[in-house]
Amino acid sequence: MNIAIVGAGGAVGREILSILEGGALPVDNLRLFGSARSAGSKLLFKGKEIEIEQLTHDSDFSGVHYALVSAGGGTSVEYADVITRYGTTMIDNSSAFRMDADVPLVVPEINGDDAMNAPRGIIANPNCTTIQMVVALNPINKLSPVKRVHIATYQAASGAGAQAMDELIQQYSDLANGREAHVEKFAHQLAYNVIPHIDVFTDNDYTKEEMKMYHETKKIMHAPDIAVSATCVRVPVMRAHSEAMWVETEQPLELEDVRKAFEEAPGVVLMDRPADKVYPMPLEIAGKDPVYVGRLRCDISGPGITFWTVSDQLRKGAALNAVQIVQYIEAHKPF
Amino acid sequence: MNIAIVGAGGAVGREILSILEGGALPVDNLRLFGSARSAGSKLLFKGKEIEIEQLTHDSDFSGVHYALVSAGGGTSVEYADVITRYGTTMIDNSSAFRMDADVPLVVPEINGDDAMNAPRGIIANPNCTTIQMVVALNPINKLSPVKRVHIATYQAASGAGAQAMDELIQQYSDLANGREAHVEKFAHQLAYNVIPHIDVFTDNDYTKEEMKMYHETKKIMHAPDIAVSATCVRVPVMRAHSEAMWVETEQPLELEDVRKAFEEAPGVVLMDRPADKVYPMPLEIAGKDPVYVGRLRCDISGPGITFWTVSDQLRKGAALNAVQIVQYIEAHKPF
Numbered sequence: 001m002n003i004a005i006v007g008a009g010g011a012v013g014r015e016i017l018s019i020l021e022g023g024a025l026p027v028d029n030l031r032l033f034g035s036a037r038s039a040g041s042k043l044l045f046k047g048k049e050i051e052i053e054q055l056t057h058d059s060d061f062s063g064v065h066y067a068l069v070s071a072g073g074g075t076s077v078e079y080a081d082v083i084t085r086y087g088t089t090m091i092d093n094s095s096a097f098r099m100d101a102d103v104p105l106v107v108p109e110i111n112g113d114d115a116m117n118a119p120r121g122i123i124a125n126p127n128c129t130t131i132q133m134v135v136a137l138n139p140i141n142k143l144s145p146v147k148r149v150h151i152a153t154y155q156a157a158s159g160a161g162a163q164a165m166d167e168l169i170q171q172y173s174d175l176a177n178g179r180e181a182h183v184e185k186f187a188h189q190l191a192y193n194v195i196p197h198i199d200v201f202t203d204n205d206y207t208k209e210e211m212k213m214y215h216e217t218k219k220i221m222h223a224p225d226i227a228v229s230a231t232c233v234r235v236p237v238m239r240a241h242s243e244a245m246w247v248e249t250e251q252p253l254e255l256e257d258v259r260k261a262f263e264e265a266p267g268v269v270l271m272d273r274p275a276d277k278v279y280p281m282p283l284e285i286a287g288k289d290p291v292y293v294g295r296l297r298c299d300i301s302g303p304g305i306t307f308w309t310v311s312d313q314l315r316k317g318a319a320l321n322a323v324q325i326v327q328y329i330e331a332h333k334p335f
Numbered sequence: 336m337n338i339a340i341v342g343a344g345g346a347v348g349r350e351i352l353s354i355l356e357g358g359a360l361p362v363d364n365l366r367l368f369g370s371a372r373s374a375g376s377k378l379l380f381k382g383k384e385i386e387i388e389q390l391t392h393d394s395d396f397s398g399v400h401y402a403l404v405s406a407g408g409g410t411s412v413e414y415a416d417v418i419t420r421y422g423t424t425m426i427d428n429s430s431a432f433r434m435d436a437d438v439p440l441v442v443p444e445i446n447g448d449d450a451m452n453a454p455r456g457i458i459a460n461p462n463c464t465t466i467q468m469v470v471a472l473n474p475i476n477k478l479s480p481v482k483r484v485h486i487a488t489y490q491a492a493s494g495a496g497a498q499a500m501d502e503l504i505q506q507y508s509d510l511a512n513g514r515e516a517h518v519e520k521f522a523h524q525l526a527y528n529v530i531p532h533i534d535v536f537t538d539n540d541y542t543k544e545e546m547k548m549y550h551e552t553k554k555i556m557h558a559p560d561i562a563v564s565a566t567c568v569r570v571p572v573m574r575a576h577s578e579a580m581w582v583e584t585e586q587p588l589e590l591e592d593v594r595k596a597f598e599e600a601p602g603v604v605l606m607d608r609p610a611d612k613v614y615p616m617p618l619e620i621a622g623k624d625p626v627y628v629g630r631l632r633c634d635i636s637g638p639g640i641t642f643w644t645v646s647d648q649l650r651k652g653a654a655l656n657a658v659q660i661v662q663y664i665e666a667h668k669p670f
Contacts, residue, residue, distance in 0.1 A: 148636045152487030152579035154529050154568065172507050192573050193618035194489045196630050196643045201609040205632040214635060227636035231579040231643060233489065236571050238527050244487040244566040246581075274536040283528035295531050297540040300549060301483045301562035308531045308566060 001026050001330075004064045006083065007071030008032035008043060008052050011162035012093055015319035016068050021045060024323050025330075031064065035071070055079055062086035068322045069093060084121035089329070091123050091322045095208075098124040098216060105219045107131055107321060109267045110138045112328040123325055126220060127212040128317030129153055129232065129241060134220050135291040135316070136309045137247065139265035141221060143257055144249035148304075149228040151213065151245045155198060156282060158239035158314050160185050165238055186234065195234040207232055240282035240312045248304040255298055258305055262293050267316065272296050280310035289315050336361050336665075339399045341418065342406030343367035343378060343387050346497035347428055350654035351403050352378060359658050360665075366399065370406070390414055397421035403657045404428060419456035424664070426458050426657045430543075433459040433551060440554045442466055442656060444602045445473045447663040458660055461555060462547040463652030464488055464567065467576060469555050470626040470651070471644050474600035476556060478592055479584035483639075484563040486548065486580045490533060491617060493574035493649050495520050500573055521569065530569040542567055575617035575647045583639040590633055593640055597628050602651065607631050615645035624650050 003025065007013040013034075020027055030045055032052045039054035053059065055075070059082055061067060067083045069076055070093035080097075083090045097103040097120075104114035105124045115123050126134070137146055157168040164185035171181035171191035181189045187197050199208035206214075210230040218224050235242075262270045271280045272294040280292035295308035311317060338360060342348040348369075355362055365380055367387045374389035388394065390410070394417055396402060402418045404411055405428035415432070418425045432438040432455075439449035440459045450458050461469070472481055492503040499520035506516035506526035516524045522532050534543035541549075545565040553559050570577075597605045606615045607629040615627035630643035646652060 150485045150581045150634075150636065150641075152566075154489070154570070173511060176508060176511065187612050188616060189618060192571065193616055194570055194572060194577055195616060196577070196579070196614055197609070197612065204635065205609055205630070206635065229581060229634045229636035229641055231487075231630065231641065233577075233579065235489070235529055236527065237529060242529055242531070242568075244531070244568065246485045246564065274532070274540055277522050277532065279531050281523060281528055281530060283524060295540070295566065299485075299564045300539065300541065301485065301564035306485075306564055306566065 001066070002029040002064045003027050004031040004033060004061060004067040004088070006033040006055060006067055006069040006079070007075070009034045009038035009041065010070055011158055011165065011314055012070035012318045014162070015314040016070070016322065017043060017045060019319055019323050025326060033059065057082055061088045064088045066091060066326050070318065080122060087121070089118065089121050089123065091125060091325050093125045093318055093322060095127065095212060097122050098126065099219065105216060106325050107134055107220055108324045108328040110134055111220055111222065112332070115325050115329050116332060125318065125322045125325065126216045127209070128159060128313035129155065129209065129230070129243065130213050130216040130220070131317050131321055132241060132291050132309055132311040132313070133213060133243060133245065134217055135267050136245070136293055136307070137217070138221065139261035139268065140247055140249060140253070140258060141223065143253055143261055144251040145223065146226050146247055146249055148248040149226065149245060151228060151230045151243055153230065153232045154235045154237070154242035155232060156235070156237040156239045156241055156313060157190065159198070159241065168236060168238065190234060190236050193236065196231060198232040198234055237282045238286065239314055240286045240310055241317060242280070242282055242308065242310045244308055246299055246304055246306045252303050253305060255296065255305065259296060262296070267291055268293055270294070279308060282310055285310045286312050287315070288312055289320055291316055336401070337364040337399045338362050339366040339368060339396060339402040339423070341368040341390060341402055341404040341414070342410070344369045344373035344376065345405055346493055346500070346649055347405035347653045349497070350649040351405070351657065352380060354654055354658050356380060360661060368394065392417055396423045399423045401426060401661050405653065415457060422456070424453065424456050424458065426460060426660050428460045428653055428657060430462065430547060432457050433461065434554065440551060441660050442469055442555055443659045443663040445469055446555055446557065447667070450660050450664050451667060460653065460657045460660065461551045462544070463494060463648035464490065464544065464565070464576060464578065465548050465551040465555070466652050466656055467626050467644055467646040467648070468548060468578060468580065469552055470602050471580070471628055471642070472552070472582065473556065474596035474603065475582055475584060475588070475593060476558065478588055478596055479586040480558065481561050481582055481584055483583040484561065484580060486563060486565045486578055488565065488567045489570045489572070489577035490567060491570070491572040491574045491576055491648060492525065494533070494576065503571060503573065525569060525571050528571065531566060533567040533569055572617045573621065574649055575620045575645055576652065577617055577643065577645045579643055581634055581639055581641045587638050588640060590631065590640065594631060597631070602626055603628055605629070614643060617645055620645045621647055622650070623647055624655055626651055
């Protein structure tokens with residue numbers, strides 16, 4: 001199998017490389033692409049140095065089966081034709097194509113089959129916060145259709161990229177040394193702070209990040225009636241997003257049925273022993289693959305349940321989900 | 336007026352001292368009490384050193400009009416009789432007496448009059464997260480009775496006391512110097528982490544902190560039908576708690592009416608200009624008195640509204656509210 005990673009030098013690109021290094025796909029040939037800035041630098045893959053090629057309008061993707069693209073929406077739009085021209089399937093991590101009717105938006109545990117029909121050769125990877133949420137919603141939705149979700153997020157610096165992660169560490173160092181914290185990648189100082197603002201604001205005063213959770217959920221779950229109201233907040237954590245959720249279903253659910261559904265759901269790990277101080281936390285979940293669920297309990301304010309999820313946004317929230325889309329297609333394609 | 340601060344060396348005690356230093360009450364005589372450990376040390380008040388007295392069963396509070404007590408529930412229970420014996424009114428910051436039928440639980444903006452009838456001489460200060468929430472709920476409740484609240488908190492280290500704040504800074508220093516983070520005051524490492532666990536777990540798998548928000552709200556607002564489901568989370572912030580809230584009322588509300596109600600509500604500052612990146616954040620709100628509200632919008636998942644509040648838990652969430660209770664009583668007592 002011939003694979004290309006576009007945006008190889010970024011946080012998600014590097015994570016894809018590490019997942020492929022672990023043997024997730026039978027890679028025969030790997031090509032790395034990046035901007036003019038990262039082109040020429042070399043990354044190690046299975047003991048071999050691979051040079052990052054500059055992505056241009058003349059880049060030749062012929063022979064590449066899958067291109068895993070994570071270089072921002074602008075790059076995805078500009079180079080989609082270049083990448084797919086010779087039949088390469090583009091798995092795109094940006095938000096550029098997600099809501100296009102002819103681009104499937106896929107979380108393999110939920111709607112893997114949608115990936116089998118990609119007329120433009122583009123399959124979109126959902127937003128990190130959405131992936132984590134729908135993986136947890138899906139087993140509940142099978143017990144009784146989900147109607148309504150309230151969700152507050154605690155999002156790590158990694159969601160803003162590798163440089164943002166460095167900036168957070170730099171801010172603590174600045175402050176410890178009596179300097180003002182350097183702010184560039186975030187809207188405000190993130191060290192010792194939380195920022196209720198991720199991506200740009202939209203007309204209804206929700207952010208685009210919050211509206212992604214609203215729209216993408218309907219599309220992935222094939223459930224136009226699920227309605228999600230989210231408040232997305234950046235917190236000073238390096239990687240792994242946390243989410244506090246309240247979920248209302250058409251029929252009331254027994255907590256034990258939900259617990260069992262989580263235990264059996266693919267991609268979900270129930271981590272819920274409060275008496276032993278066991279619940280998912282980003283520091284422990286960083287670098288792990290599943291969506292962890294804890295703090296499961298009845299909604300004491302009315303019908304519904306409430307729980308807490310943590311998942312590494314660079315793994316399941318981005319790189320891993322992209323690789324799993326390829327795995328799904330390979331496992332299900334006609335001979 | 337003669338005032339005593341019990342727990343003068345703690346985070347809340349020191350904040351009360353600073354508020355009194357600012358002239359919030361006409362203090363003629365100030366006495367400071369503390370544990371055996373802090374007794375003997377001196378604190379400065381209006382240019383004069385005051386020695387912390389050890390609180391014992393023989394401590395004499397005669398002549399003290401108000402004792403502002405913040406030394407933990409155990410101390411409050413053990414010394415309530417000593418403190419109130421000679422007619423001193425005890426404003427208690429612990430959770431020990433909050434739900435007792437003969438102890439008023441008071442947020443002056445909401446139910447100040449309850450403070451005028453304290454048969455045991457004890458008035459309880461609500462939990463910090465509850466105070467902040469009900470100050471924001473109250474103007475909404477006046478438009479239409481609040482039925483249901485979903486709330487996710489982002490709670491600062493200050494809620495765990497002065498030593499916990501020091502521990503958080505120490506953890507960043509440990510990590511920056513390649514050492515393991517020292518963990519003592521929190522259940523887990525808080526630096527670069529969030530912890531969905533504050534206070535102990537109860538039988539329904541909510542924490543006591545979360546159940547305080549459920550029970551105290553009904554009592555303060557005289558509204559047995561308001562139901563609150565909370566998820567309380569510690570975040571690596573020094574002081575000021577943040578809360579993401581979804582509120583459902585009996586009658587649907589117009590967003591502009593809610594906005595106006597917030598603008599006019601005592602103790603509330605609306606800080607909501609998302610286009611200018613203006614919304615409350617703990618780093619900016621630390622040390623300030625009001626409850627700040629931002630990110631106000633319709634609940635796009637169903638009936639209701641959603642918003643974000645930030646307030647300094649050491650100020651309105653504890654010390655300031657206690658002082659305001661005294662101010663209310665002084666302003667309303669019969670001649």
